[in-house]
Structure formats: C-alpha cells, structure tokens
Amino acid sequence: MNMTPETPDGTPPSDTRLARGQRALAAIDGQAGQNVIDALDDIAPDFATYLFEFPFGDIYSRPGLSLRDRELATVAMLAAMGTAQPQLKVHLEAALNVGLSKDEITEVLMQTAVYAGFPAALNGLFAAKEIFAHHPGTAP
Amino acid sequence: MSDDRITRGDATRRAVLGDAHVDRAAAGQTDLDAPFTDLITASAWGTVWASDRITRRERSMLTLALLAATGNFEEIPMHIRATARTGASKTDVLEAFQHVAIYAGVPRANHALKLAKQTYAEMEADTDE
Numbered sequence: 001m002n003m004t005p006e007t008p009d010g011t012p013p014s015d016t017r018l019a020r021g022q023r024a025l026a027a028i029d030g031q032a033g034q035n036v037i038d039a040l041d042d043i044a045p046d047f048a049t050y051l052f053e054f055p056f057g058d059i060y061s062r063p064g065l066s067l068r069d070r071e072l073a074t075v076a077m078l079a080a081m082g083t084a085q086p087q088l089k090v091h092l093e094a095a096l097n098v099g100l101s102k103d104e105i106t107e108v109l110m111q112t113a114v115y116a117g118f119p120a121a122l123n124g125l126f127a128a129k130e131i132f133a134h135h136p137g138t139a140p
Numbered sequence: 141m142s143d144d145r146i147t148r149g150d151a152t153r154r155a156v157l158g159d160a161h162v163d164r165a166a167a168g169q170t171d172l173d174a175p176f177t178d179l180i181t182a183s184a185w186g187t188v189w190a191s192d193r194i195t196r197r198e199r200s201m202l203t204l205a206l207l208a209a210t211g212n213f214e215e216i217p218m219h220i221r222a223t224a225r226t227g228a229s230k231t232d233v234l235e236a237f238q239h240v241a242i243y244a245g246v247p248r249a250n251h252a253l254k255l256a257k258q259t260y261a262e263m264e265a266d267t268d269e
Contacts, residue, residue, distance in 0.1 A: 080245075114245065114246050115245045115246065115247060116244075116245045117209075117242065117243045117244040117245045118242050118243060119243055120245075
C-alpha cells in the first residue's frame with residue numbers, strides 16, 4: 001500500500017516528509033512561512049523541522065481537499081481561536097497565495113462572528129485589512 | 141485567611157445559593173477540599189458577592205454570562221437556581237445569554253439556554269410537589 005500522499009501540485013511524492021513539507025510551505029505560505037522558519041533558527045531549529053514535517057509534509061500535502069479549501073478552514077479556525085493573531089496573518093497571506101479572493105476571506109471572517117463571537121470576527125477582519133493593504137493588486 | 145471574611149462569605153453564599161445547597165456541599169467536603177472551600181468562601185462569597193456596590197441581581201446576570209462565555213456549563217444550573225434568591229428574572233437571564241451569543245458565539249449561548257430551560261422546569265416541578 002502506498003502510504004505517501006501526493007504533493008499539492010500533483011508531482012510525484014518525495015522521499016522524505018521534510019522535503020515534502022518544505023515544498024508545501026513554500027507553495028502555500030511563501031515568504032511569510034519562511035520568515036517563521038528563519039525566526040526559529042536561533043531558539044528551536046528542531047521545531048522548524050517538526051513544522052515542516054507534520055502540518056505541511058503530512059496534513060497540507062494530503063489529497064482530498066484543495067489548498068484553497070484548507071486555507072478557508074485554517075483562516076476560520078485561527079480567527080475563532082482568538083489567541084493566534086500572528087498565525088492568522090501568515091494564513092491570510094497564504095489564503096491570497098492559494099487563490100482565495102479578498103471577498104471570500106471577508107465572508108469567512110464574518111461567519112466567525114456566529115460561532116466564536118463578534119470580538120473574534122472583528123479582530124480577524126482588522127488583521128485581514130492590514131494584510132490586504134499589502135496586496136493592492138489582488139482581486140477584491 | 142481572616143475569619144470574618146469566611147463568616148461573611150458563608151452568610152452570603154447561603155443567601156445566594158440557599159441553605160440546602162451549602163449544607164449538601166459541606167456534607168460532601170473532605171480534608172482535601174476544605175482549604176479550597178475556605179478560599180472561595182472568603183474570596184468569591186466574602187469579598188465579591190458580599191459587596192453591595194452592585195446588586196445581587198446584576199451579579200447573577202454577570203456570573204451566568206461569564207460561565208456561558210467561558211464554557212463552564214457545569215455551574216450554570218446552580219446559578220440558575222440562585223436567581224430565585226438574587227432576583228434575576230427569566231428575562232434578565234435571557235438578555236445575559238443574548239450578550240453571550242454576540243460576544244462569545246451562538247453555540248455557547250444556545251447550550252446555556254438549554255441548561256437554563258431544564259433547570260427552570262426542575263425548579264417549577266419542585267414547587268409543584
């Protein structure tokens with residue numbers, strides 16, 4: 001049985017979770033993801049490896065949901081948690097990277113108000129406003 | 141811990157939760173939780189609930205909203221029962237949970253209301269007996 005999932009772009013599975021995770025993080029989060037990895041270098045470089053391997057090498061690389069769907073869910077979860085503002089901003093960048101529009105992201109954040117309360121949704125919307133300002137060319 | 145805060149706390153706790161509840165809790169107490177009971181009697185009951193700077197009705201509404209918003213549902217029935225002594229009406233409780241829906245999400249308010257309805261039904265059944 002082949003236990004190795006395909007990578008998001010359909011290229012053949014790589015030999016290691018680390019390599020697959022590095023490719024997935026670059027494709028999804030781009031520079032914002034790399035900045036997190038770089039920031040871990042002088043405090044917990046092993047943690048950067050775990051971050052590549054599990055979330056990105058295992059979970060995000062699974063078939064079954066598109067990266068667009070995965071980012072839709074991730075943005076909603078991080079906003080609802082209310083304790084993950086820096087991570088939310090990274091994934092708002094990622095959501096734009098993988099093809100979500102600003103309008104779609106705004107809809108997801110508005111829906112957060114129903115399940116997690118208005119403050120969580122407001123904080124999410126203001127984080128999105130900040131990120132969107134750095135992406136003037138992206139579709140609304 | 142000062143004795144008068146514990147004394148005042150015990151009186152306040154009995155006035156809010158009722159003698160039956162406090163006597164039942166005291167009967168179940170062991171060496172393990174006796175110091176904890178002293179702590180909450182002196183702080184929650186002897187200091188916060190004992191203050192008359194806002195009314196007990198208002199404290200009841202605040203407490204129910206906080207319990208629901210933080211997901212501490214286990215204590216909601218006890219505080220619904222306490223409304224019979226604090227003077228918070230069903231409307232007061234509903235309005236508090238409306239705030240929970242807005243600030244902490246609809247599911248938490250929904251579950252809190254369900255617990256409130258069950259508890260009110262039990263309270264009404266008790267008085268019918």
